[in-house]
Amino acid sequence: MNTHQPDTEHPDSAAASAPEPERKKSVQLRRMAEQAGGGIGPLILKIVLLGLFDALGVFAVLLIVQAQNWFMLVVVAAIIVFFNWVYLRPGATPAKYLAPGFAFLIIFQLFVVVYTGYIGFTNYGTGHNGSKDQAISSLLASGQERVEDSASYPVTVLQQGDTLGLLVTEADGTVKYGDAEHPLDEVNDAEMDGDTATGRPGFDTLTFADILTVQDTLTELAVPLSDDPNDGSLRTSDGRQAFVYVSNLVYDEEADTLTNTETGVVYTASAEGTFQSENGKNLYPGWNVTVGFDNFAKAIGEESIRGPLLSVTVWTFVFAVISVATTFFLGLFMAIVFNNDRMRGRKMYRALVILPYAFPAFLSAMIWAGLLSKSYGFINQVLFFGAEIPWLTDPMLAKFSVLAVNLWLGFPYMFLVTMGALQSIPDELQEAATVDGARPWQIFRLIKLPLLLVSVTPLLIASFAFNFNNFNIIYMLTGGGPRFEDADANIGATDILISMVYKVAFTGQTRDYGLASVFSILIFIIVTIVTVISFKRTKALEDIN
Amino acid sequence: MLVKPQRFIALGAIATSAALLLSACSGGGTDDKKDDSASSLTVWVDAERIDALKAAAADYTTESGVKVNLVSKDVSTTKDDFLQQAPTGKGPDIIMGAHDWAGELVTNGVISPIELGDKAADFSDVALRAATYEGKVYQLPYAVENIAILRNTALAAETTPATWDDMIAAGKAAGTKYPFVVEQKADGDPYHLAPFAASFGASIFGVDADGGYDPNNLILGDAEGVAFAQWLSKVGAEGIISPEIDGDIAKQAFLDGESPYWLTGPWNVSAATDAGITVAVDPIPSAGGQPANPFAGVKGFYINSESKNAVAANDFLVNYLGTNEVQKELAAVGSVLPALTEAATEAGADPIIAGFTAAGKNAIPMPAVPAMGAVWQYWGIAETEILNGSEPVARWAKLASDVQAAIDADKK
Numbered sequence: 001m002n003t004h005q006p007d008t009e010h011p012d013s014a015a016a017s018a019p020e021p022e023r024k025k026s027v028q029l030r031r032m033a034e035q036a037g038g039g040i041g042p043l044i045l046k047i048v049l050l051g052l053f054d055a056l057g058v059f060a061v062l063l064i065v066q067a068q069n070w071f072m073l074v075v076v077a078a079i080i081v082f083f084n085w086v087y088l089r090p091g092a093t094p095a096k097y098l099a100p101g102f103a104f105l106i107i108f109q110l111f112v113v114v115y116t117g118y119i120g121f122t123n124y125g126t127g128h129n130g131s132k133d134q135a136i137s138s139l140l141a142s143g144q145e146r147v148e149d150s151a152s153y154p155v156t157v158l159q160q161g162d163t164l165g166l167l168v169t170e171a172d173g174t175v176k177y178g179d180a181e182h183p184l185d186e187v188n189d190a191e192m193d194g195d196t197a198t199g200r201p202g203f204d205t206l207t208f209a210d211i212l213t214v215q216d217t218l219t220e221l222a223v224p225l226s227d228d229p230n231d232g233s234l235r236t237s238d239g240r241q242a243f244v245y246v247s248n249l250v251y252d253e254e255a256d257t258l259t260n261t262e263t264g265v266v267y268t269a270s271a272e273g274t275f276q277s278e279n280g281k282n283l284y285p286g287w288n289v290t291v292g293f294d295n296f297a298k299a300i301g302e303e304s305i306r307g308p309l310l311s312v313t314v315w316t317f318v319f320a321v322i323s324v325a326t327t328f329f330l331g332l333f334m335a336i337v338f339n340n341d342r343m344r345g346r347k348m349y350r351a352l353v354i355l356p357y358a359f360p361a362f363l364s365a366m367i368w369a370g371l372l373s374k375s376y377g378f379i380n381q382v383l384f385f386g387a388e389i390p391w392l393t394d395p396m397l398a399k400f401s402v403l404a405v406n407l408w409l410g411f412p413y414m415f416l417v418t419m420g421a422l423q424s425i426p427d428e429l430q431e432a433a434t435v436d437g438a439r440p441w442q443i444f445r446l447i448k449l450p451l452l453l454v455s456v457t458p459l460l461i462a463s464f465a466f467n468f469n470n471f472n473i474i475y476m477l478t479g480g481g482p483r484f485e486d487a488d489a490n491i492g493a494t495d496i497l498i499s500m501v502y503k504v505a506f507t508g509q510t511r512d513y514g515l516a517s518v519f520s521i522l523i524f525i526i527v528t529i530v531t532v533i534s535f536k537r538t539k540a541l542e543d544i545n
Numbered sequence: 546m547l548v549k550p551q552r553f554i555a556l557g558a559i560a561t562s563a564a565l566l567l568s569a570c571s572g573g574g575t576d577d578k579k580d581d582s583a584s585s586l587t588v589w590v591d592a593e594r595i596d597a598l599k600a601a602a603a604d605y606t607t608e609s610g611v612k613v614n615l616v617s618k619d620v621s622t623t624k625d626d627f628l629q630q631a632p633t634g635k636g637p638d639i640i641m642g643a644h645d646w647a648g649e650l651v652t653n654g655v656i657s658p659i660e661l662g663d664k665a666a667d668f669s670d671v672a673l674r675a676a677t678y679e680g681k682v683y684q685l686p687y688a689v690e691n692i693a694i695l696r697n698t699a700l701a702a703e704t705t706p707a708t709w710d711d712m713i714a715a716g717k718a719a720g721t722k723y724p725f726v727v728e729q730k731a732d733g734d735p736y737h738l739a740p741f742a743a744s745f746g747a748s749i750f751g752v753d754a755d756g757g758y759d760p761n762n763l764i765l766g767d768a769e770g771v772a773f774a775q776w777l778s779k780v781g782a783e784g785i786i787s788p789e790i791d792g793d794i795a796k797q798a799f800l801d802g803e804s805p806y807w808l809t810g811p812w813n814v815s816a817a818t819d820a821g822i823t824v825a826v827d828p829i830p831s832a833g834g835q836p837a838n839p840f841a842g843v844k845g846f847y848i849n850s851e852s853k854n855a856v857a858a859n860d861f862l863v864n865y866l867g868t869n870e871v872q873k874e875l876a877a878v879g880s881v882l883p884a885l886t887e888a889a890t891e892a893g894a895d896p897i898i899a900g901f902t903a904a905g906k907n908a909i910p911m912p913a914v915p916a917m918g919a920v921w922q923y924w925g926i927a928e929t930e931i932l933n934g935s936e937p938v939a940r941w942a943k944l945a946s947d948v949q950a951a952i953d954a955d956k957k
Contacts, residue, residue, distance in 0.1 A: 126915075129653040130632030138654030138850050142681060152662045208860070209610055212584045215856040237660050237859040285654025375789040393731065393788075393933065481731055483926055490732075490922055506625055510918065 050087055054080065079103075113524070120295055120517035124288040126510045128273050132287040136251055139258060139275070139283055143249030147232050150244040154196060157211055157218065157239050158203040164214060166223050166234055166242055169197045178223040184234065211239040258283065295518040308484060308491045308500070309519075313526075316496040319403065320467040324460055326407045331414025332452075336444075339422050350419075357412035365476035368405045372477075393482050395493035402494050406473050410463075421455045422448070454538075461534045465527050474499045497523050585612035586857055587637040588846075589627065592617045593812055594641065597878035601871050608865075611857045624649070631655035631849050638852040639862065644675035644843040647683050648915040656683050657850040659859065664867055672884035674757050675843035675910035684845040685862040686884035687875060691839040691905030692737060692810045694827045695817060700805035705827035709741070712806060712830040713785060719805045725785060726799060727808040728792040729932070733925020736911075737808060738777070738786070739840050745773040745833030749920060749948070750912060758912040763952065765924075766945030769833075774937035776832055781932030788929045811881050811901055826900025841908035843884065919951035 057080035064073045086095045122128075130138075156167040158177070165179035167190065175197040178184035190197040199205040211218060222233040225244060232246040248262045258267040258275045267275035267283050274286030299305055334353055338346050356364065371378045372391035380389050391401045425448055433443045474480055480495035480503065490507065491500055497519060505516035590598055595617045602613035616637065618626070624646050630636035632655065642650075650656045658681040665673060665682070672686035694705045694712075700719045706712045716724025727737050735742075742748060746769035751762035764770070780786045790798075799807040800820040807813075808829065817824045829837040846866065848858045865871060872883035876892040882902055883889045893899050911917070927944035931937050 126649065127652050129628060129655065134632055134851065135654055138657070141657050141850065142651070142679075144658070146660065209584065212611065212854070212857055215854055219855045237855065238864060239856050239860070240864065241662055243660055243662060284652045373789055375784075375787060376794065479731065483732065510915070511628075 046087065050084065053083060116517045116520050116524075119513055120521050121290050121292060121514070122288045123273055123291045123294070123514050125512040125514055127284045128286045128288040130285065130287060132269075132273075135275075135285045135287040136258075138285055140247065140249055140251060143247050144235070144245045145248050147244045147246055150232075153234060153242045153244075155234070155236055155240065155242040156196075156198055157206040157236075158200060159206055159210075159214075160203045164206075164217055164221055165203070166221070166236065167197050167200060167203075168234065168242065169195065178234070180221055180223065183224040183226050206239070208239065291514070295514045298515060299518050299522070305515075308495075311484075312491065312495050312497055312500050313522075315399070315494070316468060319399075319406075319470075319496055320464050322403055323406045323410060323467040323470070324463050326403065327410035327414045327463070328418070328456075328460060330407060330411040331416075332418045334411065334415045335419040335422055339419065353415055354412045356408055357416070361409050362472045362476050364409055365405060365473045368401075368408075369477050372401055372405075392478050395482055398478050398482060398494050402473065402477055405477055406467070406470065409473065410467075414463075417456060417459050418452065421452050424455070425451050457534070457538045461531055461538075464534070465531060468496070468527055468530075469498045469523065470496065471498045471502065475502070497526075584610060584854070584857060585614060586639060586854055586861055587614045587616060589616050589618045589623055589637045589640040591620045591623070591641055591844075593620075594844075594879055597875050601866065601874060604871075605861055605865050609857075609860065611854075611861065613861065627849075628653055628655060631851055634851045634853075636849050636851065638849055638854050638858045639846050640849070641687075641844065641846055642684075644684055644686070644845060645911045645913045645917060646847070647676075647678035648913040648917065650847060651678055651683060652915050655850055656847040657852075657855070658683055659685055659848060659862065661685075661863060661867070664863065667867075667886060668884050669886050669889060670756075671841050671908065671910060672843050672845075674755075675841065675913075676845060678913050684843070684847055685867055686843045686845040687866060687872060688844045688879065688881035689884055689889075689905070690810055690812075690842045690844060690881055691901060691908045692740065692808055692829070693839070693901050693904030694829055695799065695807040695809055695813065696825045696827055697799065697802065697805050697807075697817075698823045698825050700802060704825075705806060705830060707828075707830055709744075709830050709832035716805055721805060722803040723785075723798055724804070725806040725808070726790060726795040726804045727786060728790060728795040729786065729788045729929070730791055730925070731788055731929065732922070733788065733927070733929040735921060735924040735928055736840060738928055740808075740829040740837040741776070741832045742770070742773045743839075744829075744831040744835050744837040745769050745776065746835050747773040747833075749924070752909065756909065758909060760912055760914045760916070760952065763945070763949055765948055766942060770945070771938055771941050772833060774931055774941035777928060777931045778934075778937040781934065786932060788932050811879070811897070814880050814897055824897070826897050826904065828904040828906075836907060838907045838909070839905055840911045841905055843910060844881070845884070914952075916952045916954075919954075920948050923947045923951065 057076065060076050061073065061080075064076060083099060086092065086099045151171060153168045153170065158165050158167050163179050163181075165177055165182075166184075167187075168176045168178075168184060170176065173195060175187055175190040175192075176184040177187045177190075177200065187200065189201055191199040191201075204210075206214070218239060219235075219237065222235050222245075223242075224233045225231040230246065232244045234242040235245050236242040246261075248260055250259045250261055251257075252259065256269045259265070260267070265277050265281075267277050267281075270276040270282075271289065272282075272286070272291070273289035274282040274284065276282050299309060337343065338350055338353070343349075369392065370376075372380075374380060374388050374390050374393060377391070379391065380387055390397055392398050429447055429451075430443055433447055438446070474494055474496055478492070478494045480490075480499045481492040482494075483490060483492040490503055495503070501516045501519045501523070504519065505511055505513050588598075588602070595615055598615055602615055606612055618640075623640055623642060627636055627640050627642075628650070631653075636655075647656075661668070661682055668676075668686060669689065672689050673682070675689075676682050676684040676686045696705055700721060701715060703715070706715055713724045728734060729737065739748075747765075747767065748758075749763065749765050750758040750760055751764045753759035753762070777786070795804075795807060795809070796813065796816065798804045799809075800817065800822065802822070807817075814824065814826075829839060831837045846862050848855065848862065852858055866875075867885070869885055869888045872885045872888040873891060875881070876883040876888060876898065880895065880897050882898050883892050889902075893902055923944055927940055927947075931940055
C-alpha cells in the first residue's frame with residue numbers, strides 16, 4: 001500500500017512517550033481509510049474486479065453450456081448473480097465482507113467435508129474406480145478376442161456422408177468394402193495404387209490427419225465379415241491395419257446383463273457394483289455405487305480392521321495429548337527463563353530457540369529419520385558410541401522417538417505464544433503478590449498460570465487438533481512403522497489415524513477410498529467432540545477473571 | 546477513534562475476491578488447454594527416461610503431425626495418479642509403466658488392450674509374455690530390465706566370482722568399507738533379494754508349462770524357501786545385507802568407492818559412469834548353488850481406456866515406438882535392452898547391456914496378478930524381520946500363510 005509511511009520519518013520519536021506514536025498511527029490509519037473508502041479510485045478498482053469476475057463467470061458459463069452440464073450451469077449462474085447483487089447494491093455491508101470468505105468456506109471446507117462423507121457411503125476403490133458406462137465399455141473392449149491365426153488386413157478408411165467404412169485389400173488382391181451396417185462385400189470400382197486399394201468414387205479417402213478428427217467413431221467401428229455374426233468383425237485401432245475379432249461378451253441393455261457367448265454364463269448387474277454370475281463370480285472392473293453403512297460396518301465389524309483401528313485410535317490420543325503437554329510445558333519453561341531480566345544475551349537465545357520452528361516440519365522429520373537410523377545415524381554413531389539402538393524400528397522406542405522429535409519441532413511455537421501471553425500479564429500482579437509474601441512457585445501456579453491458560457487454551461486446543469492429524473511427522477519419520485505383525489493391512493505401531501487413512505486410500509494394490517473416508521469421518525467426529533468440550537471448559541476458565 | 550475499521554475489511558474483501566478470481570482464472574485456463582486439440586497426445590514418462598524419448602517424440606510429430614506432450618512423472622506416483630485421473634477422462638493418453646502394473650490397471654478398467662498384429666512375433670519372448678495379461682496384450686514393451694552385479698573395475702579387476710562366499714571374500718579383500726551393497730528399505734525390498742532366493746530354488750510361484758509364473762501354485766513355504774530364510778538370517782547377522790542400507794546409501798557407497806560390488810539395475814549405470822567409475826556388469830553370484838536368476842521387468846506403455854485419441858495413441862505406440870529404429874535409439878540413450886528382438890541383438894554389442902542380458906538370461910517376468918501388491922508387502926516385511934534377527938523358520942512359515950490368505954482373498 002503506497003500510503004504507508006516509513007517509521008524513520010522522525011527518528012527521534014522512537015524515544016518519545018507512548019501516546020505520541022499511537023496518535024501518529026491513527027492519523028496514518030485514517031488516511032489509508034479515506035483512500036480506500038471514498039473517492040473514485042476504489043470505485044474503479046471495484047468495477048474492474050467485479051468486471052473481471054463477471055467476464056470469467058460468462059466464460060465459465062459458455063464452457064458449461066458446451067459440456068451440457070445443466071446442474072453446474074444453475075450453480076455457477078446463481079453464484080455470479082449473487083456476487084453482483086451483493087457488491088452492486090448499496091448497503092448490506094456485512095454481506096460484502098462475508099461473501100468472499102463464505103465462498104472460500106464452501107469451496108475448501110464444506111464441499112470437502114460433504115464429498116468425503118459421500119465417498120464414505122460408496123465402494124469407491126480398486127475394482128470400483130469409475131462409472132458403470134466405463135466399466136461396461138472396458139469389459140466389452142477386453143471381451144474382444146482376435147480370431148486365432150486370422151490374417152491382418154491393410155485398410156483404408158473411407159467416408160460417405162457421416163458413415164465411416166473400411167476398404168480392404170485381401171492378400172489375393174480382392175478388394176472389399178463394408179461399414180457398420182453392411183458386411184464386407186467385393187467392389188470393382190476401387191482406385192488402385194499398385195496392389196493396394198486407396199479409394200472409391202463417391203467416397204472420401206481419409207488421410208491420417210482426417211482420421212484423427214473422427215477417432216471416437218473409428219475405434220467404435222466394427223465391420224462384419226459376413227452376415228453371420230460368429231465370423232467376427234473387422235476393427236482397426238490405428239486406421240492402417242484391421243484384424244478380425246469376435247466378441248465373447250454381449251451386453252443386453254434391457255436386462256442389464258453381460259453374457260459370455262463361449263460359456264453361456266450370464267452376469268447380472270449387482271447391487272455391489274459389479275456384473276456377477278449366479279455362482280458369485282464377479283467381472284472386474286466394476287463401478288462405484290452407494291453401499292449405505294457397509295463401510296462403517298466393516299470398520300467396526302471386521303476383526304482385522306477393528307483391532308488395528310482401536311490401537312491406532314488410542315495411540316493417536318496418546319500422541320496428541322503428550323505432544324501438546326510436552327511442547328507446552330517446555331515452551332512455557334523456556335519463556336519463563338528468557339523472560340527473566342537478569343539473563344544476558346536473551347535475544348540471541350530466543351532466536352536460537354525459535355530455529356526448529358523456522359524449518360519446514362517435513363524436512364526436519366526426514367533429517368531426524370536419518371539421525372536416528374540404527375546403524376548409520378549420527379545419534380547412535382556419535383552420541384552412543386556405535387550402539388545399535390533401534391530408535392525407529394522397535395515399537396516402544398519408535399513411539400518415544402516420534403514424541404521426542406515432535407517436541408523438538410513443536411516447543412518453539414509454544415515458546416512464542418506463552419512468551420507473548422506472559423508479557424501481557426502486568427508486572428504489578430507479581431509485585432503485589434511478592435509484597436503479600438507469596439513464593440515464586442505460588443505466584444506462578446496460582447496467579448500466572450491461570451491467567452496464562454485463559455489466553456492460551458484456545459491455542460492448545462488448536463494444537464491438539466493439529467497433532468491429532470500430524471501426518472508429516474509420522475509419514476516422514478517412521479512411515480507408521482514398525483508394522484504390526486498380526487495386522488492384515490500395512491499398519492504399524494506409530495501410525496496415527498490420518499496416516500492410517502492415507503495407507504488405506506493410497507498405498508498397496510487394493511485401495512479403498514470408501515473405507516478411508518469412513519475413517520476420516522471418525523477423525524472429524526472425534527476432533528469436533530474434543531474441541532467442543534474443551535471450549536466449554538475454556539469458558540469456565542474465563543470466569544477466573 | 547474516528548477510524549472506521551470497515552474500510553480495511555472492505556479492502557481485504559476486494560483483495561480476497563481478486564485472489565478468488567485469479568485462482569479461478571488459472572484453474573479454468575489449464576483445463577481448457579488440455580482438450581484443445583484432437584491431434585495431440587499426452588504421455589506420462591518416468592523422470593529418468595524422458596530425455597531418451599524426447600527425440601523420438603519430436604520425430605513422430607514431424608512424421609504424423611500429432612503433437613506429443615511428454616510429461617515427466619515420478620515413477621512412484623504415476624500409477625496412483627493415473628488410477629484417479631483416468632476415469633474422469635482428464636488423464637493422459639499414454640503412460641509409461643512396469644508390466645506388473647497390468648493386473649491392477651485392468652481390474653480398474655483404466656487401460657485398453659493393444660493389438661500388435663503380426664508385430665508380436667518381432668518382440669522377444671520375455672517381453673511379450675510380460676506384456677500379456679489374461680491372454681491379452683495391454684502394454685507396448687520397450688525395454689527389458691533386470692538387476693545384475695555392477696563392479697567397480699578399479700577395486701575389483703577380476704570378474705565377479707560365481708558364488709556368494711567367494712564374492713564376499715573378494716569384496717573383503719578389496720579392503721573397502723563394505724564388501725558388497727544392495728539396497729533394502731525399512732519394509733523390505735524382495736525384488737533385490739529375489740536372485741539369492743532363486744539360487745536356493747525358492748520363489749513365490751511355481752513355473753507353468755509355458756515358462757511363466759503360475760499364480761495358482763504357491764511354493765513360497767517349501768523347504769527351499771526355508772533354506773533361503775536361514776541364509777538370510779545368517780547374512781543379516783553378519784551385517785552384509787542390512788535393511789538400514791537404502792537406495793541412497795547403497796548408491797553413495799558405490800559412487801564413493803566404498804564397495805566394489807553393487808547389485809542394481811541399468812537405471813543406475815549412468816550415475817556410476819558420471820561419477821567417473823569404470824564399471825563392468827557381471828552375473829549375480831549364487832548363494833544356494835543354483836543359478837541366481839533375477840526377476841525380469843518390462844518397461845512399456847499403456848493406453849488410457851478413456852483416451853479421446855485412441856487412434857493416434859495406437860499409431861504412436863505400435864507403428865512408431867514399436868519399430869527397430871526407435872527402439873535402438875531409446876536403448877542407446879538409456880542403456881537398456883530393447884524389447885524387439887532385432888534391436889536387442891544390435892544393442893547387445895554394448896558391453897553394459899550385454900552384461901545385464903547375461904545376468905538375466907533365464908529371468909522370468911514378475912507376476913502381474915493383482916494380489917502381487919500384498920505379496921510384495923508380506924514378503925518384504927518378513928525378509929526385513931529375518932535380517933533384523935527374527936527366527937527364520939517360523940517367520941517364513943507365517944509369511945507363506947499370510948501370502949496364501951492374501952491370494953485366496955483376491956480370488957473372491
